[in-house]
Amino acid sequence: MRNGVRIERHLCERHAAEAGIKVSASQPAPGVPTPPAAGTQVRSSACPTCRTTFAEFKQHGLLGCAVCYQFFEKQLAPLLERAHDGLSQHRGKTLASGTRPQRADSALAEVEARSDRLKRLKSDLERAVQSEQYERAAQLRDEIRRLCEGAGGDCPGR
Numbered sequence: 001m002r003n004g005v006r007i008e009r010h011l012c013e014r015h016a017a018e019a020g021i022k023v024s025a026s027q028p029a030p031g032v033p034t035p036p037a038a039g040t041q042v043r044s045s046a047c048p049t050c051r052t053t054f055a056e057f058k059q060h061g062l063l064g065c066a067v068c069y070q071f072f073e074k075q076l077a078p079l080l081e082r083a084h085d086g087l088s089q090h091r092g093k094t095l096a097s098g099t100r101p102q103r104a105d106s107a108l109a110e111v112e113a114r115s116d117r118l119k120r121l122k123s124d125l126e127r128a129v130q131s132e133q134y135e136r137a138a139q140l141r142d143e144i145r146r147l148c149e150g151a152g153g154d155c156p157g158r
Helices: 013-018 054-060 067-071 073-083 102-130 134-150
Strands: none
Touching: 067 073, 102 134
């Protein structure tokens, strides 16, 4: 709690120790579900690729491989949604809601529009070459060059 506001941080053991938070190896990381109470039945299916069980994940806080995310999807979904502020998909780092400068939004829109246009032009160029429309292909090639030069030479896939 800082200034009456609860702050939640997700740290690995090393960074938690550096921040002065004591986490013992036997203690699950905060936010990781604790093992079920004694007498509770748990389905002990294991990942088909690495053989990690969900019980092992709960104990250590680590999945064994990329397939575990798909295999344990139903059990992981609530944890991931909580970690991503209610979203089911990771959106990357962004500024707090409503604080993104409009310049960034318009710049992003311009980059996306240029990228989409570039993809269309390259597709059209490929079709023109395949159909032996060489004049049209030359026009498209020149237009692609102009578009890339207007981007400061930053032309993906060039």
